[in-house]
Amino acid sequence: MQGRPPVPLTRDLVLVGGGHAHALVLRMWGMDPLPGTRVTVINPGPTAPYSGMLPGFVAGHYRRDDLDIDLVRLARFAGARVVLGQCEGIDPAARLIHVPGRPPIGYDLCSVNVGITSTMPALPGFAEHAVPAKPLGPFASRWSAYLAAEGPARVAVIGGGVAGAELILAMAHALKARGRPAELVLVERARALSALGRAAAGPLRAALAAHGVTIREGVEIAAIGPDGLRLADGTRIAADFITGAAGARPYDWIADTGLRLHDGFIAVDEYLQSSDPAIFAAGDCAHLSAAPRPKAGVYAVREAPVLLANLRTRLSETGPLRRYRPQKDYLKLISLGGQSALGEKWGLPFSGPAIWRWKNRIDQRFMDRFRALPAMAPPAPPALRTAGAEELPQKPMCGGCGAKVGRGALRAALAGLPGGLRRDVTPLPGDDAALLHIGGQRQVLTTDHLRAFTEDPVTMTRIAAVHALGDIWAMGATPQAATVTLILPRMSPALQRRSLSEIMTAADAVLRAAGAEIAGGHSSMGEEMTIGFTLTGLLNRAPITLAGGRPGDALVLTKPIGTGVLMAAEMQGAARGAWIAAAFDRMTKPQGDAAQVLANAHAMTDVTGFGLAGHLLNICEASGLAATLELTAVPLLEGALELSRAGHRSTLYDDNKALLPDLPDDPLSALLFDPQTAGGLLAAIPAAEAAETVAALQRAGYAAARIGALSAGPPGIHLT
Incomplete structure (x- = not known):
């Protein structure tokens, strides 16, 4: 009796943004998907930062990776597709989402959770001489480089709210730990720390003073230059690292959606539904019309179960929507630079190292939800199977070239064909x-x-x-x-x-x-x-062709290898999303320009399913030559060697390795047998031209390298 066929896909759910609410929705969806729905998540990069740990990163308590939710891995768990790109508009009438560099993405139901931006386009000189605290990626890179420099530091943070205070305290702690004397200024146009009660604002002001932070409040910034800020009254504040954490600002494209807005944010009702019933919104980009609340990550986290329930209800067209009832106040845990924190709720403050440990436990517990995704049990194999079935690999079959048939089986099938029927068709054995x-x-x-x-x-x-x-x-x-x-x-x-x-x-x-x-x-x-x-x-x-190689030819490869092991590991949730995104960038890079540079090659092939070793062996056999590979010169995709060391292999690996059983199979050598998808061109060229050819390829944007040479001798491959 045949198993039940999968439910056909009938609805597109598109999640715009990888904010906290959407990350939780994806996790819950993976544990209980709604059959028939195709889920898409759109985000500028493969990871989404957890903002609650940003001050700890700036202070040096966390590594950069500690802050990141891996959306590629999370989407794999949820059975969703990831579109890496910045949303630049939603057309509710056509139900299309626009992302630069790709066709519009259609939807039946959409949810927006893109957070806020701290860019200040209206402030002259900000774009040229400052860096916003959000998005985190560019800020983290600029801060790390600045922190690593030598000499006195001059830092200015624009925005005297809790976020700005946390940020400058973290900077003060990190600079002190580096031994760099620092001048630090917190600039606020109104009254600093006004969101806190007086009882909590006092200790936070004391902490700022203890870290040498000067607060300039009630001042207007006229412009930002390369050496600091100029205030409206003509006063200058010297600074060579300037960042903005001044409140919440919506992304510009939201204004063009035609949705009902409040101060530029998407207005939603008690069901998190916008003025268009097909669009929901959550987190900082949304305004809770029924119960306005300040911008805080805790609300996005609490909104997630309600958002998921209402998306499922709309997709399945069953039952009433669920109301979101936000709490009136929330626990504020504010980092004080070192491993100490200030807590506040209902106007009552409390502080000390124990509060920081409490905050750290809360933050780590949230991130652990995405670091250790639950293992979903695969379907049990049938109790009675045909003899021999248990001997075949049981792991999921790879996609791309990892799913192809081995070289031996393919050649055996082709060898039995008679050929010779037409004189206008020239077979090229091995090509x-x-x-x-x-x-x-x-x-x-x-x-x-x-x-x-x-x-x-x-x-x-x-x-x-x-x-x-x-x-x-x-x-x-x-x-x-x-x-x-x-x-x-x-x-x-x-x-x-x-x-x-x-x-x-x-x-x-x-x-x-x-x-x-x-x-x-x-x-x-x-x-x-x-x-x-x-x-x-x-x-x-x-x-x-493969047959034109000559003794002494240099071997040049235009792309790094490792796509097979990366895709195999990604299927098992073991590869970092950033590695997968980088691999996709390499795989989608055309090689027309590389082919022109290599137009005078004696022999050439593209490295695909048989791996680098298998395709080089094809050249050796067709040309009647031996090859020497310099193993450490072979370029590798980021993460490939780490995953190979962890034992990850493509399903085609064993067939490829059988072609050259005498070669070693240590983690680095194993990548020679890794099936490549959209892999590089492997060319045999005159040795005298190798250096300039590789340089020309690199100038054209290829990670090209000279990896070995051909020589007289029986066909085969030797490693050095």
């Missing part, structure tokens, strides 16, 4: 493309497809297109025409149209930039997304 002769024109024909390893069809399409073009570029041809082959998971007609629009727009952009035009295609539905291309390319010269 992944065929050479056609049409009149006096040479044409290259190739095809490739990939089983998706990311839920984002745009990223997957870009990778698949670059991957398929690799065979054209490797032979020295110019891309000409393409047909597209798609398998989409079962989904409603509306979602089919959205998906096809995203895929075809992305495919056309990559192929058109390479000089090829889409001539048609074929689509069907299946269990999972697969994207493939059949391509032709034109040659005005003899093709560059």
Whole structure:
């Protein structure tokens, strides 16, 4: 009896922003998903910082990584796709979300949790000479560099609220620990610390004074220059590190949504629903119309269960919405620079090292929800199975080239074909493309497809297109025409149209930039997304094949390796999101420019499913030569070696390693057998040209390296 088929996808839920509320929604969704919903999260980067630990990072109590919620890993757990980009607008009428550099993203239901910004565009000179405290990434980089410098420090923080006070106290502590004398000024246009009761404001002012912080309140800033601030009365405040933590400011694009706003923030009702029933909002970007509250992360955390319940209700069209009832006051725990903190609730203050430890426990407990995601039990295998089934690998099958059939099985199948039917078709043994002769024109024909390893069809399409073009570029041809082959998971007609629009727009952009035009295609539905291309390319010269290598040739590789181990680890939640994002950037980088630099190569191939060792072996066998690889010269993707050391391998690894059983299989050597998706070009070029060729590739933006050489001898690979 067949198992029940998966529920077709019928609704798109898009979470704009990776704020605290959305991070919790994703975690809860992963534990209990709603079948039939496709979830997308849009965020500028692969991680989202937890703002509660920012002062501790600035003070030096936490590492930068301690603050980050890994959205890529969290989305994998939730079965969601991640779109890495800054939202620049929502069109409620068309139900489209605009992100630069990609097709618009359609939605049926949308939630916004993008937080606030502390940029100050109206303040002359701020953009040129200051750094906002939010977003955290640029601020953290600038602060780390400033802290590492030598000599006296002059720091100014604009904004005399609790956030500004915490920030400057943390800076004072860090600079003192570095042994740097510091002048620190907290600047506020009104009265500093006005959000606190008098009983709590007094101890915080005392802490600021004890750390040497001068408070300038009731002053207007006229402009910011390279050497500090100029006030409206002409007074100057010297500073060479200036940051802004002055209150909450909404992102500019929110004003253009047409939603009802309050002071620029999205006005929501007691259900966290905006004036458009298809758009919800939570956290600092939302204004609670029924019960206004100050901007504080605690409300976003408390909103998450209500937001999730109401999103599920709207998606399933069942039951009433749930009300959010915010508490009247909340516990404020304010870092005092060192490992001490001030607490305040209902106007009553309390402070000391024990309060900091309490705050640290609360912060760490929140972050632990995302560091250790619950292990969801896989379906139990059938009790009765065909003999031999238990001997096959049971781990999930990799996507991309990791899902391909091994070289041995493929070659054995091809070897049995008779061939010789047509004289205008020239087989090129070992190469992944065929050479056609049409009149006096040479044409290259190739095809490739990939089983998706990311839920984002745009990223997957870009990778698949670059991957398929690799065979054209490797032979020295110019891309000409393409047909597209798609398998989409079962989904409603509306979602089919959205998906096809995203895929075809992305495919056309990559192929058109390479000089090829889409001539048609074929689509069907299946269990999972697969994207493939059949391509032709034109040659005005003899093709560059595997067989042209010469003794003494230098071996040059244009891209780092490690995509297979990274994708395999990502499927298991073991890879950092930043590593995956960097790998996607490498995989989506076209190689047309690299192919032009390598146009005079004697032999060339693209490194894909058989791994670097397997594809180099192809060159050796076709050219009748041996190869020497300088193992430590091979460029690696960030995280690849760390994951290899942890034992992660692609499902195609064993087949690839069997090609060269005498080579070692230590963690670094193992990456030679790692199947690559949209991998680099591997070229054999004259040794005298190697240095300039590598330099030219690097100038063109490739992480290219000289990794070895060809020599006379029986085909094989030796490591040094």
